[in-house]
Amino acid sequence: MPEATSKPLRICVLASGSSGNCTYVGHGDTGLLIDAGISAKQVLERLEASGLGDAPIDAVLLTHEHRDHVQGARVLSTRLEKRQGHRVPFLATSGTAGQIPMQHRPAGMDYLEPELATAVGAFEIQAFSIPHDTAQPVGYRVEIDGWAVGFATDLGRSTATVEHHLRDVDIAVLEFNHDLEMLLQGRYPWWLKQRVQSSHGHLSNEQAADLIERVATSRLRHLVLAHLSHENNRPARARAAAHAALARSRAPEEIQVTVGSQTHPSAVLTLESS
Ligand SMILES: [Zn+2]
Numbered sequence: 001m002p003e004a005t006s007k008p009l010r011i012c013v014l015a016s017g018s019s020g021n022c023t024y025v026g027h028g029d030t031g032l033l034i035d036a037g038i039s040a041k042q043v044l045e046r047l048e049a050s051g052l053g054d055a056p057i058d059a060v061l062l063t064h065e066h067r068d069h070v071q072g073a074r075v076l077s078t079r080l081e082k083r084q085g086h087r088v089p090f091l092a093t094s095g096t097a098g099q100i101p102m103q104h105r106p107a108g109m110d111y112l113e114p115e116l117a118t119a120v121g122a123f124e125i126q127a128f129s130i131p132h133d134t135a136q137p138v139g140y141r142v143e144i145d146g147w148a149v150g151f152a153t154d155l156g157r158s159t160a161t162v163e164h165h166l167r168d169v170d171i172a173v174l175e176f177n178h179d180l181e182m183l184l185q186g187r188y189p190w191w192l193k194q195r196v197q198s199s200h201g202h203l204s205n206e207q208a209a210d211l212i213e214r215v216a217t218s219r220l221r222h223l224v225l226a227h228l229s230h231e232n233n234r235p236a237r238a239r240a241a242a243h244a245a246l247a248r249s250r251a252p253e254e255i256q257v258t259v260g261s262q263t264h265p266s267a268v269l270t271l272e273s274s
């Protein structure tokens with residue numbers, strides 16, 4: 001648990017969904033982004049609109065090479081270098097870095113290894129492997145000053161590794177991609193339905209709910225439902241699954257549930273030590 005003197009942890013989901021993803025995590029005078037799947041202009045505008053226009057960005061962590069996670073990376077690397085006055089590292093596994101299309105590739109890449117802790121300023125970053133249909137996809141556990149954030153989107157199923165890293169966090173950002181019934185009855189072609197629900201596709205509301213029920217502890221304060229499918233999900237359905245799971249879990253009753261949006265940033269979720 002954080003010391004009484006610790007600074008607040010702030011997180012803002014700037015965009016979430018199959019068209020683009022980007023999340024801000026900050027603490028005191030340091031901060032980072034997870035994914036760069038919206039344009040650099042949108043990243044900076046949404047930070048500004050959220051009152052984070054002056055928030056430092058010391059690194060950008062990429063989860064995998066799908067377009068909705070990297071398409072803003074190249075321009076963002078240039079814009080952040082100007083904004084911060086120095087090169088801002090973009091970190092990814094070597095497998096992901098090698099697959100980012102040239103037109104999206106940031107000016108410089110640093111590599112990280114799943115399961116090895118990496119220090120970025122005061123942040124301790126741990127990437128962990130997730131099952132998804134890309135070269136070397138990861139989720140992240142980010143720790144700073146006693147706070148812990150668990151982040152996992154774009155995974156076809158849960159694994160012991162995923163649950164290990166999402167356990168006992170203050171804030172969890174987890175994919176609630178689709179409602180299985182809506183997916184199966186919806187208008188996606190058969191092959192795409194198969195891909196989404198495969199073990200290397202995306203988590204359904206029920207799968208994500210089961211996962212959070214298993215990993216939530218009394219420490220959990222915020223759960224963010226992320227990467228909802230516009231076509232095959234509804235916020236109310238994802239929320240219902242999440243709330244039912246949380247009620248069965250060890251999470252405190254006052255936990256806040258937030259749904260990430262494609263079109264606008266979430267509220268800035270702030271945790272202060274008591
Ligand atoms: Zn995605």
Ligand SMILES: [Zn+2]
Nearest residue numbers: 064066132154
């Ligand atoms: Zn993906």
